Amino acid sequence: xxxxxxxxxxxxxxxxxxxxxxxxxxxxxxxxxxxxxxxxxxxxxxxxxxxxxxxxxxxxxxxxxxxxxxxxxxxxxxxxxxxxxxxxxxxxxxxxxxxxxxxxxxxxxxxxxxxxxxxxxxxxxxxxxxxxxxxxxxxxxxxxxxxxxxxxxxxxxxxxxxxxxxxxxxxxxxxxxxxxxxxxxxxxxxxxxxxxxxxxxxxxxxxxxxxxxxxxxxxxxxxxxxxxxxxxxxxxxxxxxxxxxxxxxxxxxxxxxxxxxxxxxxxxxxxxxxxxxxxxxxxxxxxxxxxxxxxxxxxxxxxxxxxxxxxxxxxxxxxxxxxxxxxxxxxxxxxxxxxxxxxxxxxxxx
Numbered sequence: 001x002x003x004x005x006x007x008x009x010x011x012x013x014x015x016x017x018x019x020x021x022x023x024x025x026x027x028x029x030x031x032x033x034x035x036x037x038x039x040x041x042x043x044x045x046x047x048x049x050x051x052x053x054x055x056x057x058x059x060x061x062x063x064x065x066x067x068x069x070x071x072x073x074x075x076x077x078x079x080x081x082x083x084x085x086x087x088x089x090x091x092x093x094x095x096x097x098x099x100x101x102x103x104x105x106x107x108x109x110x111x112x113x114x115x116x117x118x119x120x121x122x123x124x125x126x127x128x129x130x131x132x133x134x135x136x137x138x139x140x141x142x143x144x145x146x147x148x149x150x151x152x153x154x155x156x157x158x159x160x161x162x163x164x165x166x167x168x169x170x171x172x173x174x175x176x177x178x179x180x181x182x183x184x185x186x187x188x189x190x191x192x193x194x195x196x197x198x199x200x201x202x203x204x205x206x207x208x209x210x211x212x213x214x215x216x217x218x219x220x221x222x223x224x225x226x227x228x229x230x231x232x233x234x235x236x237x238x239x240x241x242x243x244x245x246x247x248x249x250x251x252x253x254x255x256x257x258x259x260x261x262x263x264x265x266x267x268x269x270x271x272x273x274x275x276x277x278x279x280x281x282x283x284x285x286x287x288x289x290x291x292x293x294x295x296x297x298x299x300x301x302x303x304x305x306x307x308x309x310x311x312x313x314x315x316x317x318x319x320x321x322x323x324x325x326x327x328x329x330x331x332x333x334x335x336x337x338x339x340x341x342x343x344x345x346x347x348x349x350x
Contacts, residue, residue, distance in 0.1 A: 002079060004030040006311055007099055007109035009086045009254070012040025014285030014300030015115035016069040022308040023076025027315070030079035030107060032086050032099070039066035048146050049165065055298060065297075081105055087253050095280060111311040114254060114266060114276075114283040115304070124245040126157065128216055138222025139241050143170070151175045153237055155225050157213055158244035159183060164192040166244065171204040178206040178236060180213060180227060216241065251287070265289035273310030274303045280314065282307045 006022055008015045011033035019029045037043055039062075047063030054060055060068075084101035089112065091097055099107045123141035125131060131139060143149075143166050154174040156167050159181040165188075167179045179196065186193045199205040208229055215226035217235075225238045251264060259276050260267040266283040268274045270290035274282050284307050285300035293299075313319075 001098075002030055002081070002105070002107045004028050004079065004107065004109050005315065006030075006111050006113055006308065007032065007097065007107050008113045008115055009033075009099070010040060010115035010285070010287070011035070011038040011080065011082070012115060012285065012300075013042060013065060013069055013297050014304050015040070015113070016066070016073055017301045018113060018115060018284065018304035018308060019073040019076055019078045020069075021305045022311070023073065025308060025312045027308060027312060028078075029076070030081065030109070032081045032084060032101060032107065034083070034085045036083040038070060038080070038082070039063070042066050046143055046162075049143070049169070051297070053296065053298060081107070085253060089257050089281075091278070091280070097280060110280070110315050112281045113304075113307055113311075114281065114287055115285045115300070116251070116254065116287045123243075123247060126213060126243045126245065128213065130216060134216050134218070134222050134241070137220070138218065138239060139216070139243075141243065143242065146170060146173050149174045149240055152239040154178070154240050154242065155180065155213070155236060155238045156242045156244060157181070158246075159186045159188065160244065160246060161188040161192060162246075163244040164188040164196055166242065167205055168192065168195050168199060171199055176206065177204070178208060178238075180211050181209045182212050184209045213241070213243070257281075259283075262289050265293075270303075272306075274307050275310065282310070 005027040006018070006029045008018055008029055008031045011031045015031055016038065019031070022029050033040070039047070042062035043066055047061070049062050050059045051062055051065060052059055054065060081101060084103045084105055086099050087102045088100045089097055097109055097112050099109070099112060125141070146169065149170055150173055152174050153176045154170055155178045156163050157180045163179065163181070164186060167177050171177045196205055196207065200207045208227065211227050211229040213225055214228050216222055217224045217226065222238060222241060225236045225241055227234050227236060251261070255261060258278060259281065266276055266288050268276055268283050268288045268290055274284050274288060276283055284303040286295045
């Protein structure tokens with residue numbers, strides 16, 4: 001039996017930052033994740049994709065952000081159960097929870113924080129004949145390593161942020177990038193749309209709208225793509241086809257835990273601490289929903305911070321907590337030695 005103060009389900013950026021915030025309050029954390037590595041979507045889907053809305057980082061690669069979060073939290077020595085799914089949860093008479101994974105690993109915690117992002121997910125695939133044949137033979141649903149597309153002819157389909165961002169990024173990697181969307185209007189960020197239009201004028205991106213991919217061709221691997229544009233049919237040479245139509249999220253077994261669910265997300269009380277309808281179970285990050293919810297990493301960081309404050313009060317009823325900034329209290333890498341930092345943090349919660 002693995003025992004901890006806070007059991008975090010999901011090793012994405014929100015879950016990792018929760019470890020750091022909990023550590024400042026001397027709360028121990030253990031993380032469960034279904035993936036074999038930490039980082040969640042950032043590591044699994046787009047580790048080389050730049051992120052622009054993390055405070056203090058004009059630009060940071062998704063994989064580097066994960067590495068930084070791990071470095072930030074390691075001083076508090078979190079535990080990890082990776083490549084296992086949280087299957088069942090049982091609330092004990094003493095108010096603690098026992099969570100068992102699909103491999104039988106049991107964890108006991110005073111509180112459970114679900115930070116599972118979108119939950120389990122799979123790409124939305126276009127309805128094309130033989131598309132499964134071309135998977136890993138020219139059809140890719142994620143861009144994990146941009147070098148795979150170095151000096152290749154790339155066709156991207158989609159109208160959201162991922163399609164726009166990867167078209168821009170791969171324009172400096174691939175020999176040619178063609179972006180196809182079934183509408184003239186895009187639903188991505190305005191600055192990304194403007195940059196795609198700028199790259200189109202420069203000849204760095206071939207933009208075809210409105211159009212749809214109708215067929216994939218090639219005997220052993222992808223060689224070309226058929227498209228329909230304004231009723232006319234065209235054939236494009238292509239080494240890779242990347243359809244970016246979003247992900248289909250699924251909460252998986254968590255949906256059976258008796259939590260209040262709305263549109264495949266967990267409803268929480270955002271006026272206080274992001275607690276669910278079950279006392280002691282919290283949901284933070286993209287997995288939760290509440291009025292005004294924004295699915296941004298920085299919002300997940302905020303939610304994680306308030307969540308650990310609530311857990312501290314739950315574990316220490318009546319004990320006054322005096323907030324001190326890390327510039328005052330000190331943690332490893334900020335101010336003083338580890339022992340001095342611990343003394344400062346302990347003093348702040350006495």
